[in-house]
Amino acid sequence: MSTSNSYDTDKVVQSANFLKSRMNIKPKLGIICGSGLSGIGEIVCNKTIIAYKEIPSFVESTVPGHKGQLVFGQISEKDVICMQGRFHPYEGYEAWVVGFPIRVMKLLGIEILIITNAAGGINDSFNVGDFMLIKDHISFPGLGGYTPLKGPNDAMFGPRFPPMNEAYDSRLSNLWLQAAKDLKFDSFMRRGVYCNVSGPSYETIAELRMLSKLGGDAVGMSTAQEVVTACHAGMRIVACSLITNKCIMEYDTKETVSHDEVLEVGKKRAKDMEELVVKFLELVQLD
Numbered sequence: 001m002s003t004s005n006s007y008d009t010d011k012v013v014q015s016a017n018f019l020k021s022r023m024n025i026k027p028k029l030g031i032i033c034g035s036g037l038s039g040i041g042e043i044v045c046n047k048t049i050i051a052y053k054e055i056p057s058f059v060e061s062t063v064p065g066h067k068g069q070l071v072f073g074q075i076s077e078k079d080v081i082c083m084q085g086r087f088h089p090y091e092g093y094e095a096w097v098v099g100f101p102i103r104v105m106k107l108l109g110i111e112i113l114i115i116t117n118a119a120g121g122i123n124d125s126f127n128v129g130d131f132m133l134i135k136d137h138i139s140f141p142g143l144g145g146y147t148p149l150k151g152p153n154d155a156m157f158g159p160r161f162p163p164m165n166e167a168y169d170s171r172l173s174n175l176w177l178q179a180a181k182d183l184k185f186d187s188f189m190r191r192g193v194y195c196n197v198s199g200p201s202y203e204t205i206a207e208l209r210m211l212s213k214l215g216g217d218a219v220g221m222s223t224a225q226e227v228v229t230a231c232h233a234g235m236r237i238v239a240c241s242l243i244t245n246k247c248i249m250e251y252d253t254k255e256t257v258s259h260d261e262v263l264e265v266g267k268k269r270a271k272d273m274e275e276l277v278v279k280f281l282e283l284v285q286l287d
């Protein structure tokens, strides 16, 4: 049984079968490009590109900086599938719609998921342009009931009550840090807790102060629904934010935040994020 409020496994299977019919590789690695970071998809070799609008049951990416296409091919000589564009709750999508491509990736054989995003820096020691390896998240939509796992559980993917304490894989995270070290990126490679909020309005000063008190280091409007879907399905996850702006935590300032600024910083820092992905994929060992 499924409702429009939850996954329909037949539709996931249909999408996966469509993609299998168009693919000549069997990737175990998936990548999601964050806002302004779609350049990761450009470094894929021997590319096959499929627009989301061609894929059954995929919705469209409506946010600037998200191309709305899947790219298959190789990075560091490893087969990958790369989402150039993600779906966000604020675009009006149910949580299961946001997680839908992740379930499709599961059926395609993806075991490891690399998630990237753009985020605002709450931690005062963070600078614009830093990277933050995500060690954990706080999902306000999730705690409030906006979860991709709402509705009947399909045991084919995972259990009714999945644990989340190891959602961000420690071995992969160490490998990510190793990749950063090899590239001499240590000085701007941070670690921290990602706060997922609904958006699309940026946060108020009072909200940001609260997130800081709760232990948040960065804030963004994505990722948590993907992580919950992937973790439920037994995928191993490594996730990294690009800090595109310092969150405004004081009143009476002329500073502001905008998506243009987010994309601008994404453009400036894209090459380093791409190098990190390349190095990480060189280091990662597949079973």
Ligand SMILES: O=P(O)(O)O[C@H]1O[C@H](CO)[C@@H](O)[C@H]1O
Pocket (backbone or CB within 6 Å): 033, 034, 035, 036, 063, 086, 088, 116, 117, 118, 119, 199, 220, 221, 222, 223, 258, 259, 262
């Ligand atoms: O999380 P990604 O998709 O990288 O994008 C971030 O940037 C947008 C806001 O500028 C929001 O969508 C936020 O979540």
